[in-house]
Every structure is written in C-alpha cells, then in structure tokens.
Amino acid sequence: MNPIIGKLLTGAVLSAVLAATAPAPVASAAASGPRRDTVTYTLTGSAEARTWQTELRCDDRSHARARLVPKRPGQTRVHHVAGRTCTVATSTSRRAGWVDEVTITVRQADEVLARRVLYSHDGLARSTDFVVPKGELHVDIAVTQLPQDRVGTPLRLMQFNIWRSGLLDGLAGPEGGQENLRQLVEYVRSEDPDVLFLVETYGSGEAIVEGLNEGLPPERRYQGVQVTREPGQAPDEDNLWLVTRLPVETIYPRESGGDLTSFNFGGARLRLPDGQHIHAFATWLHHTDSAWNPTNQSALENVLGLSRTYTDEQILAADARRRIGMATTLLRERLPGYIGDDEAPVFLGGDFNTLSHLDWSERFADAPGHGGLVLDWPVMRMFDEAGFLDTYRFANPDAARYPGRTWSPYAGFGFAPGRIDYILAKGDAVRVLGSRTRTVRLEEHLDSPLVDLFPFYSDHGALITDVVVRGVGPGPRPGEEPARDEPEDIGEITWPAPPEGQPVPPAELSATASTENANGEAHRAVDGDLRTHWHSQYSPEVTPLPHELTIDMQRVRTLRAVRYQPRIVGNLNGTILRARVEVSEDGQTYQEVAQVNWARNSLPKDIDLQGVRARYLRFHVELGTGGFSSAAEITPYVEPDES
Template sequence: MNKIVMTLLLVTLILLVSACLNSSNSSQKRQVQPEPDKPVESIAPAEISSRREASDPPITFALTKNADNVPSQQYDIRLICDGQSEAQVQLDQSRRTAVTALHEATGKTCTIQWSTSLQPDSVQELAFTVRAGEYIWARQTLYSRDGQAESRPFVLPQQPVQIDIETASLSAAQAGTPLRLMSFNIYGGGTLDRNEVGAQNLRELIEYVSVQDPDVLFLVEAYGSGQQIVDGLNARRAGDAAYTGVQITKETGQAADRDNLWLISKLEVEKVYPRTSDKVLTSFNFGGARLRLPDGRHINAFTAWLYHADYAWGLNHQSAIESALGVKRTYTDRQVIATDEIRRVGMAKVLLQKQLPGYIENDDAPVFIGGDFNTQSHQDWTKQFAAAPGHGGLTLSWSTLKLFDEAGFIDTYRYANPDAGQYPGRTWSPISGFGYAPGRIDYILARGKGVRVVSSHTDVRRLERHQGTDLNRLFPFYSDHGAVISDVLIQGAGTGTTRTPTFDEPDNQNTAWPAPPAGKPVPPKELTASASTEKPGAGEASFAVDGNPQTMWHSMYPDIPPQPHEITVDMGRVRQLSAVRFQPKMVWNMNGTPLEGVVQVSEDGTTFQDVEHVIWARTSTPKDVDLHGIRARYLRLRVEYSMGGASSLAEITPYEE
C-alpha cells in the first residue's frame, strides 16, 4: 500500500514539474523575438498584456537611423488603438533594433506616438511604414521640435504587422525647404465651359486657390484665364512674395483661349524650358521651368496633360459595378487597361525618354510633374485593394503611371495615403458624378534625392463660405476635376516644415454598396412602368422594372423636356411596402442620375401622396427609401433635379413587408 501511494505521489510530482516546464516554454515563446532574417544587435523590452493569447498576430518594430553623422538617441514608441495602448517599445537609434509584441488591435484604428530627448536647436524626423507581408498599409514622415509627435490614424490590418521606423536628428538651420504643390484642372478656364455663371465661379476659384497658398501650381485648362488667375492671386497677397505665371502652351497659330497649360509659382523663375515640339507631345501636353529655392538651389517643375481618349475611367467604372453585381461584364480587363495604349502610353514614353532628359540633361535637382493624366494608377488596383469599395474585385495593371514609377517618380498622394481602400483620392468627378469606381486621374509626381513627402490630400467641395448657393447646387466644386495638394520637404538648408499636415478623411461611403432593404423584393414579372418622358427603343420606362441593371429608363434626348420628370411603377395589386430601391444607371455617362425628387404612392393610380423628399449624392450606388409599411399599388418618383437635366434609372425595386 505504501509503495502504491509513493508511486502515485512520484507520478504526480513528475506531472507538476512537466506542467511548469511547459508553462515556462510557452511563456518564453511569447517573449520578444528578433526577426530571423534581419541583423539585430539589441532587443528592447515590450509591454505585452497578460490577457493576450498566442493566436494574436504579432507586431514587429524595426528601427534604423537614416544618417550616420547624427547623435544616437532612444525613442519611446507606442501603438495606440481606439484610445488604448496596444504595444510599447523603447528603441535605440545607435543599433539596428527589432522588437516583437503581440497585439489585439487588428481592424482597429490606431496611431503611433513617439517621444525622445531633444537635442539643442534640432528638429527630429521620424518616418514610419506599416507593412503586412508585401503590402504597405500606412506611411508618414513626422517632424517635431519638442521631441514628441503622433501619426495620423490608420487601420491595422488583420495579420502580422511590421512597423519600420527611420529617424534622424536635424539641425534647426538644416531642417529643409518646405513646398506646397497643387495640381488643378480648372475646366474651361475656371468658367465652367463659359456658361452664365462662369465669372462668379472663376472669382471663387481664385479665392479658393489663394486659401490653399501653393508655392507651385500646376494649372491645366487655363484657356484664357491664366493671367487673370495670377493677377487675382497677387491681389490677395498684401505685399507677400508675388506669383509669377509661366504660360506653357504656345503653339503656332494658337487662339488666345487655347493656352492649356500654365505653371504658377511664388519661387523665382530661373529658366523657362523651350516649347515641346514632338509630334506626339506638344506644349499643349507638357512643359515647365527651373525654379529657384530660397537657399539658392533649384527644382524643375513641369505641368502635364495626357490625352483623354480612350476613356479609362468610364470602362473601369462600368466593369467594377458589373463585377460587383455579378452580371456579365461588357469589357474584359485587357480592354479596360488597353485604353491607356491608344495614346497615353506613347505620350508618357516621349515625355520620359526624350523631352524630360532634353530639358534637365544631367541636372540632379528634384523634379516635380503635376497635372491631369486622364488615367488610373496601377498602385490603386492591385490585389491588395480588390475587395475595397468601388473596386468590384478587379485588379488592373495600368500602364501609363507604371512608366513614371519605373522612371523613379513617387506618386505623392499614394505615397502619403498608401491605403487606397480608405483613401481612394478620387478627383473625377465632382460635377459629372463620382460613380462606383474611384476615379483618381490627377497627380503630383516627385523625383530626386532628399525629397520627403509630408502630406497630400484632395479637394472636391467648395470652401464653406461658397456653399449653400445656386452655383454650389449646380457645381459642387470649382471644376469637373478635384484638386490635389501635396506638402513636400527638400532636405538641406531651411527651417523645415511649419504647416500642419493635411490629409483626406477616410472615404469609402460613396462606393460602399448598401445591403438590400428589409422585406421581400417584388418580382419584376409582377411590375409594369410608365413615364412622362422616355427615349423610344433605348430608354423606355419598362427597362426600369425588367430586373436587368444593364438596361435603363431614360428621358427623351437630345431634346430633353423640362423637369420634373415622372416614372410610375404599377405593382399589380395593393401591397404593404417596407422600402423601395432606386438603382442609378451603370454606364460611365452619369447624365440623368437623379439628385433631388419626391417619392409618392397611390392605391388607385389617380391620387398620389408624398412619402419623402429625397436628396441624393452624385454616385452610382443604390438609393433606398423606407416606406414604413405603407399600403399602395403604385410607386412614383418625380425627378425635380438631376445631372445634366435628363432623368434616368436602371432599376426600381419595391420591397414588401
């Protein structure tokens, strides 16, 4: 009996020891570990919450300094997600340092906070990149004069993450020269195709540009307004350094209002480059000047416009929306990206291989190109963003911007906003409608040693002081293109950046496809429709209830009758309705998309009552109206205001309770 008890006690003791060893090994596995494929000279401690599980994805911080002649410092780095500290590390600038911690922050909105002791008369630079595998999700370069800074918010991907950090301590007198760059296609010289409200719009446009205060403005479609814009900007400067305007487009026999490209700058113009004369690329498309920086150095700045046909965004938009709806696509991927190859690829090759080298020769000064490229970027349409709103699962390897990428240029907007799902950067089109696929066709590109991108954003809405007017109702922005504004820093002499970095807010609402309304959709075979105006054969009212989103009802054109236009759906019998969905047309030309109207119902088809006055965004996504259990046989939409004055819908779908 004693031997049995002793045996049991011994077995128990062995099990306890084994459990302790396993617990110790498990704990060691969760401690900080260096990356196996990176040289690591020291490992700093990381705070890891005891509540985390081994299945939580790891986050690795890796630090290097980007200059050898600066003093070594220690940095306190914190990952803050939804207001809580998820990871904290102390990193030593004197050595390559990697620290790994577990985190529970996947999918959360996070920032990076950092602090360090400040050297006298210095500016701290910290550049971080958030990577997950081969993809970059966030990136920013921060500057601090007090040794502390916090990044803009970013969404942490739901997978293991590495945060690469580069630091430098800069002399206050060698903190660099800041520049604000602005690219703006102003549509008909800012006069909105010279219609009756054009003069008012141009005045407001000049005021808007003045508020942005660019150092260099890449102006497209100046069309007779270039000098007026220069004079208007200078009239607002109250003794500050004046703007100089350089008219780029100067063709033989050119009409006075065909001066497409201008370069406008507060910097001294040292040299205007001669007119481009290649048969593929003329001064209507490309040209620029050498601009003198305050410290005596210079930059090369060029304005560009690449040909608009074939229409890259139109085919992209239609393909993305068809893919999202699961209907047969009109165009293949190859047909979509082939729009670049009609003219833009050839123009880009001449620009990069012939014209630009001929201008700058062996000059290694920074080069900036801004303008309207009339195409999408390959960086926005990779597999990384296939599931992003508005992408419809598409991956498209656009050719034109890839050529600039291969030539060493940085797309300043996408560099500052690498998450194309959160920050689509759409510039096409505040007037014509944003559609489904994000249309980013305006760019500021940068190349050169010592160029740092500090921030970049787009504008597609008027200044608040210009909103709430009839002009704003017709034209929500000053042009059919949004503006791109990038703040950069050129390293070297200078006091560094003093502007507050400006970024876009996350923007995926215009293209996020809403879930279907509550209730059961009424089958198309039980619906008929009639309209006060329709295009026979191509836009009859019946197409709005045929269950096919690739057909549409469209008011008569080109002789469009005055609004309001009405379309009425007969559901065959009285039904108790939960909602109705209105699907705008899917093709690239969004003219006719309803913006304002009234939804009405009736039981007898004679007496209608108003249910809701609607105001809708200029987008292609469905617009739902809650009907709250109303009983009706007939549904009517009275279109009071729409894009282009026409009226059109792809589908009207009632839902029964």
C-alpha cells in the first residue's frame, strides 16, 4: 500500500448502516441472479462517534442515501444511476476546534474511478465527479480528525517547460518572443505557485524571478535557484531552475558526469513555516527517443486497420536509449546522495519525456486515443516502484476522462494523449488535494497576435498540483478550491465516418504544390498511403506561408465532399489550421467554395462541397502548425456515377 494512503487509513474501522429510506438489502438477489447495479459505503478512520449522512448526487438529485454509523457492518443497495455522472456527498456534525481530513475513494473492484482528499471545517465533504459503472460500486470514506492548528502546510507546486527561455525558440521574432515571455510571467503569477519547477529556462531565470516579484510584499517574494551549473557553461544554457517563496536552506551541490548532470537534475532543501523541510528537485530526462511519436502512430494505425509499423516492444524501447539509464542514476545515486535517510517529503517536477504505465494499462486500452494499446512504460514504473506518487494521476485516476495532455499545445495534441510532464511526490506527510493542466492562454491574452501560431506560452502545457504537508499549521483556507481538471470531451476524439459519396481512386489523382520538401513531395498527398505526406519546404530553408497545393482529378466531376487527413507519422508540424479551398474546371479560373478553420489534432477533417463541379481542387494554406503545411492524404468524394 502506498504510504500516503496507508496514513489516511489508520485508526478504528467504522462500517456503514444505511438509512431507513434506502431500498432493502440485495445481497441475496445479487448472489442468486444477475449482478445488480449496487453501491457499498465503507467508513474508516478516527473512532469518534458521529453519524455521517452520505449519498450519490446526480444532476442535483439524491440517490442511494446512507446513514453511516460507527461499528456496524456495511450493506449494499441498488443505486439505479449506472451510466450517469455523479458525486458522493457526505456530511456530519461539526466539532469545534477540529478539522476532518476526508479521503473519498470511489472504485469498482481494484479500479479507482475517483479520489479526493479534502479538509472539512463544517462537516461537509464531496468527491470529484465520476461516471457510475454498471455492477458493484464501492465508496470508501476515510476520516482523520485533526486539531485545527495541526493540519499542516498547503503548497502549490507547478511544473513548466517554457521552451527555449519562453522566447518561442525564435519563431516569433525578437519582439514576439519578448511579448510571449512577458505574458508567460503574467500567467505564472496567476497560478501563484509556492514552488515552480522550470525547464528550458536558458537565460531567462533572473528575468522570470524579477517579473514574478514585481509588486509583491517581502514575505511573498520568490527566490530563484539556478540548478544547471556545469563547468564552462554558456550564460544561456541554464536548463533547470527552481523558483520558490519558501526559504532555501540548502542548494544541493552540482553533480556531473555520466548520463545525469545538473543539466538534468538538481534542487534544494526548502523550509516550511512550521520548521519542517521538504526536498524539491527540477528534472529533465532526455527526449531521445520520442515516446509519443510511435505511440501516436501505432494507435492511429490500429484505428485505421493498418499494419503496425512498431511492435509494443519497439515502442517501449524508446525509454531504453537514454531515459532508463538516467532514471536509474537519479534513483540509485543522485537522490540518495542528496537526501540520505531523511524521511522529509520529496518532490520532483519536470519534463520526463515519456508516457506513464498508469495511463496505458489494460483498463484504458479502449480509451479515446489509445487504439487498443497496452504499454507498460518502464521509466515511470521505476519511479512508482521507488515509492513516488504521480500527483496528477492520483488526483485524476480515470485516464480516459482525464488524459492530462501536456504535449503539445503548439504542434497539436494528435490522437494519442501525450502526458510527459510530471510532479512526483514521496513521503508519509504528503496529501494530494488536486492537480490539473493548462494548455491555453489566459483570456486577457487571447487577442494577442501570438495566438494563431502559439495557442499557449510554450510547446508544453503547464502542470499544477496542490498538496498539504501534514504538520503544524491550519492547512488550506476554508472554502479554497484546489487545482482541479475538467474531463475531456470524449466526442472530440471519436474517429468520424467517411463523407457520403465515392472516393476518387489515387490512380486518378495528381498533385502539385508551390512548395515541397525532399521526401515530402506533393504527389504523396494523393498516393493513397496514409504513412506518407506532402510537406512544405523546411530544408535547407523554410518557405513562409501561404502555401498552395493543387489536386487534379483528371476530368470534371460532381463533388460531394473532400477529406483532409493530417500526417500520422512523426510530429504534427504542418497540420493545416486555416485555409481557403478553391475549385476550377479549366485550371485557369478558380473560385472559392470554402474557408476552413481546423483543430490541431490527427483526426480527418471534411469539407462539404455538395454539388460543386470541378476538375481541380486548390488548398490555399494561410496557417499551419509550426508555420508549415502538410497532408497525409486529400481525398475527393464524388457522386457514385462519376468516380
């Protein structure tokens, strides 16, 4: 058992007796006939005798109410709400001078559907929402009573890879880069972290700390710790920084050599207000080889019925080239060398450049974007087995509803969820209250000209986790909501059916383009092979937008639709986001028939051209991810008698 959970379950066991208003017991029915949709409540924790009123709440209506009384056996009841989105609400009498630490865990067998840790001053507690499954449902409520001055210290932790110093790798020009950095600092200020793990700081660390401190009172000001400090290091090669408003007791010495240097790992010991301390480390594991690219491609190939390019073993081998060795050194040498036998909480925040076994288990094989894949990612399993808690997945255990994508708001989220940024925690005193990601700019920044190419401040999303470190202190302020993610709209990544009509065979199509790259020629957009693609020129130099791609259907036909399939191989640079679609019968005179604004993902996009007569189709691309244009396939659909 994870020590963080185990700590919450100490004390006498209290079982549930259901209220008289609940339906009669169904144990015999469940045993003799088909399994019923039931809920069982269990209360554990402190043995102070109070009655807890508990219920499922769905659409603000009460279902399966229970009155939980100490030292009575639990019973099971029919709930009649399978398939609905609900929460568990529980309440008890308030005890002056005390705070209830409540953990609500909703599960089916061993699979956790929802989990929430909260601190109740008024006897009220509520879980996060979850979809109620068919069959048996279990709700475990663990309660620990704490004196109101011995709850602990709340902390907000934030992980952010800011992409080449927040200046967008020069892609927005000097002025655009500086404007992005200014907005990035405003965004971080809005999150108000106590500890900020920065990756790719590259010369901006001092400017970020100065911007964060502007106008703050002395007791709220930040201190920056430059983690990356290699011999002979250039001023703009300081990859990792730790920024905190907690007092810095010790900056751990630089450790270099081998596969893990201060470019990849380092941190500091930070003092809490109650005199305790924590260990905080900024982390970057190497991006070679890509974990996400072959996973995304393989999930798409499965959905499209294509033969797999990579086996499961080949996908997982992406961790082997660099990251397994780095993680091994970190866990076996660097971390023990820094903290020894100290049992104080340890937090690692960073860009780990890999996916998690918790997201790609058998349970989530059919989750949106997973394409049936089951992948036991070795690096994140190493941290799990070393006792580290993945704070995002602890707070959001359902990877289907909460994929937690952080890769990539810039190039597009593709098909497979790319969760590669993490905040990990270890220590009996740690309680995770909530965790969320952010991948869009603040509302006040959405009118910026940067938004078209750069919907967020970086090519990584930001990750925010709220925790409590148990000890002296009042804990979170009453009524203060922790970081909480919104469930993803599953419909957004459902593969669409083909348009009506008959696809024109690739043999009857040809294509030309105003720009193309070697191995990305225009004809690849109509060759019928989803694993090839047209790409605008990027080597030896980039051809700037706009770009044009023209498709010749060999004769005039009556169109019904045209389908654009973004590339499925490699990254998503070049996904068409905004374009004009024009048609012509003679190749000389064109007329506009559609304007498109498309999402940054791998799904096909369809254009309704019902009844349009044309031989030539021309895409005038005004905006594509990265400033490029690409297409795996563009397929015209025509009237069946004209194919």
